Amino acid sequence: MLTAFTGKFGKLTESLDVLIAFFVVAILGMIIIPLPSFLLDFMLVVNIALSITILLLTLFSKSVLEFSTFPTLLLITTMFRLALNISSTRLILTVGEAGSVIDTFANFVAGNNIVVGAVIFIIIVIIQLMVVTNGASRVSEVSARFTLDAMPGKQMSIDADLNSGLIDEDTAKKRRSDLERETQFFGAMDGASKFVKGDAIAGIIITVINLIGGIVIHTVQSDMGFLEALNQFGKLTIGDGLVSQIPSLLISVASGILVTRSGSSTGFGTVVGKELFSSPKVMMMLASILILFAIIPGFPTLPFLVLGLAAGVSGYLTMENEKKQQAEDKTDEMKSQTALRTRQEKNEEESITSFQVDPISVEIGYGLIPIADETKDNNLMDHISIIRKQSSHELGILLSPIRIRDNLQLKANDYLIKIKGNTVAKGELFLDKFLIVDPGETDFDFDGILTKEPAFGLDAMWVNESDKEAADLRGYTVVEPLTVLVTHLKETLYKSSYELLGRQEVKQLLEGIKDKYGVVIDELIPDILRLGEVQKVLQNLLKENIPINDLVTILETLADYGNTTKEAELLTEYVRQSLSRTVVKPHLDDNGVLQVVTILPDTEEMISRSIQKSSAGSIPVLQPEMVTKLFDSITATHNQLVMRGVPHVLLSSPKIRPALKNLISYNFPDLAVLSLNEVPNDVVIESVGMIES
Structure with missing residues (x-):
């Protein structure tokens, strides 16, 4: 039987939305439709029970968020009391009685003395109007203002706890939601407290109307004597006022208790007992x-x-x-110290990771904190997830989690991108503006902030949203602030990908394909090459923007040549030749033609004779004037082709390719150097220039 009752009660609670909707509509109906005295008695008892329930809930709630519906409930109960007042007034003025509840309150409180009842009623109204409601309204107003002012600081505190690892993402989301709900609650209470004050004033007016109207109507229409009418309608009026104002006072007290409470993990009574x-x-x-x-x-x-x-x-x-x-x-402290000594070695090992730098981190000024808000649809965290997925598909690496921190030492709109704790890129964002990139004109005809596009170094300007459409129509590339940061972050990570590929990451990559390609891995590591030697080859490939997502071909090539040489640079060249189509593909034009800048044979011979090996790789040791002439020739040819919009690479013999790339990598980081062995036989080669020294 208990199970059946519980099931029915559960179904009832699921239909509360419908029941409450009917209740609110019924309140409006009570204002229009006359109620019989027995139904009015029942409704008055419901009003008293509801007010007592609300008061008890405020005493046992631990925070305002446990009773977040209180402002709306305050409006509904106020309307309910006013509807009951109207119903009781209708009965008093029409039939001269208002049910047993009002009559009982009048006789119990006032007795045979109307003046005593009137004085008690006035005192209750004064207490509610001038003390409780006025104080609760002021506290709600101040709390709403202070809560709103403190919201940015609390938001930054939540983000700081999340970034430092003190809380997880789910806890951070809950705290942000609670902060928003708390702000909305105090804002709603600031307005809802006016309902109670208006209810008290309305109660006084209705009481006066009942008294004067009842005496006038029944002395004129019913031939009742003035003193008799005063005695009868005085009692009914006092009883009606008390029945209405006592529940109103209870809810006013509940309102004051709720808004004056500070957060605690226990109920009000427990806290008072401990503190008092x-x-x-x-x-x-x-x-x-x-x-x-x-x-x-x-x-x-x-x-x-x-x-x-x-x-x-x-x-x-x-x-x-x-x-x-x-x-x-004291006993617990001694036990804790003993346990701490027994776990000292483990704790020391765990503490080592606490001061290690993050592989990748983004630090933002306080003005950019909104872009990291996960409650928004378009936020930095979502874009970072996309970048990590793209890197795995395009480069073949698994990026470490990217830490986002707020840095109060930065300017409000500045950000830093750090790799292993070192700043590798920085920029400035304006969240209320848009970045327009120069389409080739000499200047910008807008009122904005001149800058450089951080990812590619193009001329750009930050303009207001009002200029966005005009800039788009004139052919400027219009970029949102968040997209600027995301693009800069992606380009930086791709250029620094080789730094992020450590032994641990290589091990994860190998474990990811071991189930399907375990044979080649078991053959290669550790019998032919160590894990660190494989890592060096993969880093060399990434350093020249060659993806390593064809990991099986790379490992098979290393297994083929690893027995003959352990030199990472030479092994990299063998792998590049095995990945020839992957190496050449990004540099083909729309017709599938590879346009190359060749090197004069005498210059190639000179570079070949001067190559020296070092721990950093091969490099040609040339006279300074020879290096200058070589760089000038490359600069002239490269700039000319760039201005013409011709995609091109520098083509050399396999013997000098790594040394030549090492030589020009600093001055020409984006100029690819390919060898003849890396170009597939079916790819058409077109010479567009020649380098000489």
Whole structure:
């Protein structure tokens, strides 16, 4: 039977939305449709029970968020009381009675003296209107303002805890949601408290109308004497006012309790008990003062003596509990120290990771914090997830998680991109503006902030949103602030990908394909090459923008040539030749033609004779004037082809390719150097220039 009742109650709670909707509509109906006295009695009892329930809920709630519907509930209960007032007024003025509840309140409180009842009613209204409601309204107003002002700081604190690892993403989302709900609650309470004040004023007006209207109507229409009408309608009016204002006072008190509460993990009574009676010194002094009053002639002895003895006993018990708690705390501390010593080695090992730098991190000024808000549809975290997926498909690497931190030492709109704790890129964003990139004109005809596009170094300008459409129509490339940062981050990560590929990352890549290609891995590592030697080859490939997503071909090539040489540079050249189509593909034009800049044979011979090996790789040791002439020739040819929009690479013999790339990598980082062995036989080669020295 209990199970059946529980199931029916669960279905009832699921239909609460419909029931509440009917209740609100019924309130409006009560204003129009006359209620019989027995139904009015039932509704008045419901009103009293509802107000007591709300008061008790506020006393036992731990925070305002546990009763976030209170502002809306305050409006509904106010309308309910006013509807009951109208219904009772209709009965009083038409039939001269308003049910047993109002009559009972009138006789119980006022007795046979109408003046006493009227005075009590006025006192209740004054207490509610001038003390409770006025104070609660002021507290709500101040709390709403302070909560709104503190919101950015609390948001930054949540982000700082998330970035430092003190909380996880789910906890951070919950805290942000609670912060937003708390702000909305105090804002709603600021307005909702006006309902209670208006209800009190309306109660006074309705009471006066009941009294005057009832006397006038029944003395004129029913031939009732003035004193008789005053006695009858005075009692009914006082009873009606008390039945209405007492529940209103309870809800006003509940409102004041709720908005004046500070956050705690326990109910109001538990907190008060701990804070009010927790000091044994205070309780002993209170006991002494009360007993002193008890022995002074003229003061009532018994009340002061009983309370004084109770305070003394309470102080003594509190003192004993403190001593016991101190002893337990000391024992727990000794146990903790013992456990700490036994775990010292483990804790030392765990603490090592706490001060290690993040592989990748983005630090933003406080003005850019909104772009990291995960509650928004378009946020930095979502874009970072996309970048990590793209890197795995396009480069074949698994990027480490990217840490986002707010840095108060940065300017509001600045950001830094760090690789292993070192700043490798930085920029500036304006969240209220758009970046327009120069389409080739000499200047910008807009009122904005001149800058450089951070990812590619192009001339650009930050303009207001009002100029966005005009810039788009004139052919400028218009970029949103978040896209600027994401593009810069992606380009930086791609250029630094070889730095991010450590032994641990290589091991993860190998483990990812081991189930399907375990044979080649078992053959290669560790019998032919060590993990670190494989890592060096993969880093060399990434350094020249060659993806390593064809990991099987790379490993098979290393297995083929690893027995003949362990030199990473030479092994890289073998791998490049095996990946020839992958190497050449990005440099083909729309017709599939590879346009190359060749090197004069005499210059190639000169470079070949001067190559020297070092730990950093091969490099030609040339005379300074020869290097200058070589660089000038490359610069002239390269710039000319760039201006013409011709995609091209530098083509050399296999013997000098790595040395030549090392030589020009600093001055021409984006100029690819390919060898003849890396070009497939079916690819058409077209010479567009020649380098000489």
